Amino acid sequence: MTTTVAGPAGRTGKNDPARPGPPAREQGRGRRRRGILGENPIGVLLSAPYIAFIALVFAYPIVFAVWMSFHDYFFAAPGAQVDRPFVGFENYVAVLSDPKVWQSFYNVGVFLVINVPLTVVISILLATALNRVVHAKTFFRVSYYVPYVTASVAVVAVWMFLFAKNGLINQILGPLAPNPSWLVNSALAMPTIAFFVTWKGMGFYILLYLAALQNIPKELYESVSMDGGGRVRQFFSVTVPGVRPATLLVVLLSTITGANLFTEPYLLTGGGGPNGASATPVLLIYQKGIQQGNPDVAAAIGVMLIIMVLALAAIQRKFVGGEES
């Protein structure tokens, strides 16, 4: 009966002699009494709003989404009694037999192949450089995170202007400008979106790497330099392994960003065009669920996406191999 579910941070009072042993619930040795809720039951009360929030806004919707994906769910007037029969894997079959869904997952793949390496390499380099300078440090740091703090909707407008058919980028490229132009070109639409998102999120990742760089002991650099290693050597044998946990985090967060992609394809490429070349799963969730009124199919896409994110996260953990700091 004595369930000890206390997690890693559980309250296994070290100076509590009354804890082990069969004589159950012998209270009152310590200064304060220990109930079933632990030493400070008020903790439960203080966290209650947060716990309720997680239950209502995360746990319940996830369960609801899974339930919906196995039923014939459609929108009805509020309060109307309607029958929503169990349909087994029907929604999943509909999803898996839809080439548009496959393409959207493929598009996220294209996004990740561009976004993840670019983000990791550029943000490590810029963070390392930033960590070494003394002058104008604040200016550089601030300029890097300005895109990060600005609304996507706002910066999308500039990119549309820059990458328009006769926009500045094509003016500079002259005869090298792609035809059809960037955002209406089925081979270039998704890469352009990936560049946009990489650029926009970079500031946050640079800050993460800066934090990680603080944790690398200076002695390591000194010892490499004693052995005659130059800057490049130091970078690869001290910096890169030293920021590994941060790299794992960056890769994971980029993956989540990729899974969440909506605003950029919706606005930059007018709803995932051309011909779905830049459509993403979330865009399809929106189109199928809200626009076409098939929330059950949309929920099935969501469930598949969540499974895929978790699987990718597990794989990345294995390969990048990060012990959490």
Next chain:
Amino acid sequence: MRRALGSKVALYVVLSIGALAFLFPFYYMVIGSLQTDPDPTVAGAFPDPANISADNYVAINERINLLTGLANSGIFTMGAILGTVVFGLLAGYALAVLHWRGRGTVFALALLVQVVPFQLLMIPLYVMIARDYGLSDSYLGMIIPFFINSTAVVIFRQYFLQLPKEMFDAARIDGAGELRLLWSVALPLVRPALLTVVLLTFIGPWNEFLWPFLITKEASMQPLAVSLANFISNIAASTANPFGAMLAGAVVLAIPAVVLFLVFQRWFTSNELGSGVKG
């Protein structure tokens, strides 16, 4: 000596190219929003003063009400910040300082929740909030999913953990209750965390597009990000200078966030962010 100088120059060159790449679109945004005749050529980046006017701001304000949009964004953001700060503080304090059954589980949940892509929950949340509770076109419906931010809970917990335990014990011996402790001992010491959390929470709702886009159909209830997006995707084409008007709206949407971060940039530092996301 010569080599050291060379590497220093290279360092600044790299950083400057980077800064240019990050800042130029913003410069171009402002320039573009002020040009009466759009000039997409390279010369357009250094415009002729005769071509500069506020016409585009007037034009977009006629199509979407900028002030209403800003007010809606403000209310949405303030609601989220209020909930996040009050309840995030309570939860962070409880997780760091108090010993109670289940706190390990709650903390693990707080970390897990940050990994779940919010977008995936949008269909069930939309059904619940818009259909079942009828909260579409309301501030409450917009705010609910953003009401408490798990990252904030983790940041607060991290800060409270850094405070010396003895301080709390001393106050307890003096007979202070937990709420009293939180209010007059812990809170004054975590002010920097408070600012970080406010700044971080600000970016979310202020810049958020998808959720308020789903939940608001009435133009008078839309935050600026949503009305600007609708303008970009539906209305812009019918305007005399579509890019100019779009960029003017973009500047209005961008300015509050950018100014806030420029003013408080000292508090938006790497260490706090790192601890917040790493847990």
